[in-house]
Amino acid sequence: MSVLAGPAVPVVSPPRGRASRSWSAAVRAVSLPLLLAGLVLPFLPLLLWAVAERYPYPALTPTVTSSRPLRLLADPTSEVLTGLVNSVSIAVAVAIIAALIGLSAGRALGLHQFRGKRLVQFLLLAPVIVPGLAVTLGIQVFFIRYGLSDTRRGVVLVHLLAAVPYVSLVMSSVYANLDLRLEDQARTLGAGPVQVFLRITLPAVAPGLAVAGLFAFLISWGEYVLTLLVGGGAVKTLPLLLYSYLGSTDTPVAAALGLALVVPPVLLLAVTSRLLSGEGTPLAGFGRT
Amino acid sequence: MITTRAARRRGLPQGLATLLLLAPALGVVLVLFGGGVVMGVLASLGYQPFLPGRDLSLDAYRGLLDDVEVRRSLVLTFRIALLSTLVSAVLAVGAALLLRGTRRGRRAALLVFQLNLPVPHLVGAAAMLLLLGQSGLVSRLLFAVGLVDAPAAAPVLTNDAVGWAIMAEYVWKEVPFIGVVVLAALSGGVSDLEDAARSLGAGAWSRFRFVVLPHITPAVVSTSIIVFAFTFGSYEVPLLLGQPFPATLPVVAYQAYSDTDLTARPRAMAIAVLITFLVVLVVLAYSVLTERVLRPAERRRVTGT
Numbered sequence A: 001m002s003v004l005a006g007p008a009v010p011v012v013s014p015p016r017g018r019a020s021r022s023w024s025a026a027v028r029a030v031s032l033p034l035l036l037a038g039l040v041l042p043f044l045p046l047l048l049w050a051v052a053e054r055y056p057y058p059a060l061t062p063t064v065t066s067s068r069p070l071r072l073l074a075d076p077t078s079e080v081l082t083g084l085v086n087s088v089s090i091a092v093a094v095a096i097i098a099a100l101i102g103l104s105a106g107r108a109l110g111l112h113q114f115r116g117k118r119l120v121q122f123l124l125l126a127p128v129i130v131p132g133l134a135v136t137l138g139i140q141v142f143f144i145r146y147g148l149s150d151t152r153r154g155v156v157l158v159h160l161l162a163a164v165p166y167v168s169l170v171m172s173s174v175y176a177n178l179d180l181r182l183e184d185q186a187r188t189l190g191a192g193p194v195q196v197f198l199r200i201t202l203p204a205v206a207p208g209l210a211v212a213g214l215f216a217f218l219i220s221w222g223e224y225v226l227t228l229l230v231g232g233g234a235v236k237t238l239p240l241l242l243y244s245y246l247g248s249t250d251t252p253v254a255a256a257l258g259l260a261l262v263v264p265p266v267l268l269l270a271v272t273s274r275l276l277s278g279e280g281t282p283l284a285g286f287g288r289t
Numbered sequence B: 001m002i003t004t005r006a007a008r009r010r011g012l013p014q015g016l017a018t019l020l021l022l023a024p025a026l027g028v029v030l031v032l033f034g035g036g037v038v039m040g041v042l043a044s045l046g047y048q049p050f051l052p053g054r055d056l057s058l059d060a061y062r063g064l065l066d067d068v069e070v071r072r073s074l075v076l077t078f079r080i081a082l083l084s085t086l087v088s089a090v091l092a093v094g095a096a097l098l099l100r101g102t103r104r105g106r107r108a109a110l111l112v113f114q115l116n117l118p119v120p121h122l123v124g125a126a127a128m129l130l131l132l133g134q135s136g137l138v139s140r141l142l143f144a145v146g147l148v149d150a151p152a153a154a155p156v157l158t159n160d161a162v163g164w165a166i167m168a169e170y171v172w173k174e175v176p177f178i179g180v181v182v183l184a185a186l187s188g189g190v191s192d193l194e195d196a197a198r199s200l201g202a203g204a205w206s207r208f209r210f211v212v213l214p215h216i217t218p219a220v221v222s223t224s225i226i227v228f229a230f231t232f233g234s235y236e237v238p239l240l241l242g243q244p245f246p247a248t249l250p251v252v253a254y255q256a257y258s259d260t261d262l263t264a265r266p267r268a269m270a271i272a273v274l275i276t277f278l279v280v281l282v283v284l285a286y287s288v289l290t291e292r293v294l295r296p297a298e299r300r301r302v303t304g305t
Helices: A008-040 A043-050 A068-074 A079-111 A117-129 A132-145 A152-176 A180-188 A193-222 A225-231 A238-247 A251-276 A281-288 B002-009 B014-044 B059-066 B068-100 B106-114 B121-132 B137-144 B164-186 B190-199 B204-233 B236-241 B249-257 B262-293 B296-303
Strands: A052-054
Touching (some): A043 A052, A043 A068, A043 B137, A068 A079, A079 A117, A079 B014, A117 B204, A117 B262, A132 A152, A132 B204, A132 B249, A132 B262, A180 A193, A193 A251, A193 B121, A238 B121, A238 B236, B068 B106, B068 B164, B068 B204, B106 B164, B121 B236, B164 B236, B204 B262, B249 B262
């Protein structure tokens, strides 16, 4: 049968191929905008509420707009500024400490072969899988006992639990791509360990390190329940403020706080994607924030 | 070998160098994570550090089995996590294939696709509240087209029994997460294999099933494990978007923990241990299952059968 049908194939198949191609093009033309619209849509009510003074049902847009909610973000007398200072200082501390820890652990994981390596990788992966809340409930007693509860130090420490595994795993793959012959050449030319590290190793892993640090920053920046558990009411970060405003009647300020939590990470994403020059995989770290 | 030589030159045996390099990271994980798990288990058995002790018992766990709230909460948590993960994974694979084939406006589309990756889940939950709540934007749009005449007549999507808004938030956040990793997997030479398959006469479905799918399976499996674990253990999203009873397990655990009555502590800890146990169990089962079902060819190659 195939022999008989053979000559007919070239005649029939091109139109059919074109038809199915145009059909798939049509599907694409509809579904891509739909997908992107669905991803952008939830930002819309945040933007609308953040400039609203009066936004009664069933109006689609605010009936009276105002810059009050956004101005409150910059108002030094409001608690928002305290929240911002807390959030930034904690996230920066977490980023720096986690990056240093990852810089160290990543080298061993990426370059050394040793017994128990799989166990170490498993241990580092466990906090990524097991929910932070379930674990933190267990150690909260010790945070209280050792005076870490209700302090920024304590919050930094508990955020490190979430950040260190990610940073170590990212740095391990960064080191795995490091060309060790460069270090050897520097040594042959008489460079000491410090010189080799500062002149060769650090510049080579710096882009990866920056990305890992940004992950750690974002994990800390978006954290809510661990901050609540360890910081009590005393360490008010932006997510804690957002939650308390969502419970109040002042929805416009809640929306403005939501935007304040979104803008810095999105700007950081733009920086990161430039550092990565379009490489997608390490962005996986954002998933948990 | 090179590292051994380098380490020796610095005067440190390789093993010690490795240990020193790993010490800070392992310290954080063993003290905070290990300590948390061990103390959680002990506290669920009734042990209270720094307080006069009680006898250790399994009472808290026995209590959980009879607890209707916990049973219903368990079902709800599982359903929400499972559905969110499944829907996210399917949509993410579709989105990745869609974006891969996009030529015009590709950069802009990719940018929008990744826009919500760094957005905190609490903000996502707040956005869903303002979008899907009964007086939210969706309800207002339905009013505008005449389908709804008051907030009370709008569909109940937040603080509901199903958890629509919770799942919407998870899917919204996790589709780009899985999608980005799948896109990265798709960039690794799979199109050459597809061309080869096409020239051998494979149709679109066969190319997807036998070329593309095996290629992206590891990416989908590893990311969906992370997504399931996250959605199972997340607190703020169901707190804000879910109903008070039955709430998801993490919300119930936190409520029990913050109870002023300290005798509720073992119950809270038992729920926390249950969450940890179930997440680990599901992740292990899933890993084994996908290893067996989806990658028989690879396993054959490894085992040499």
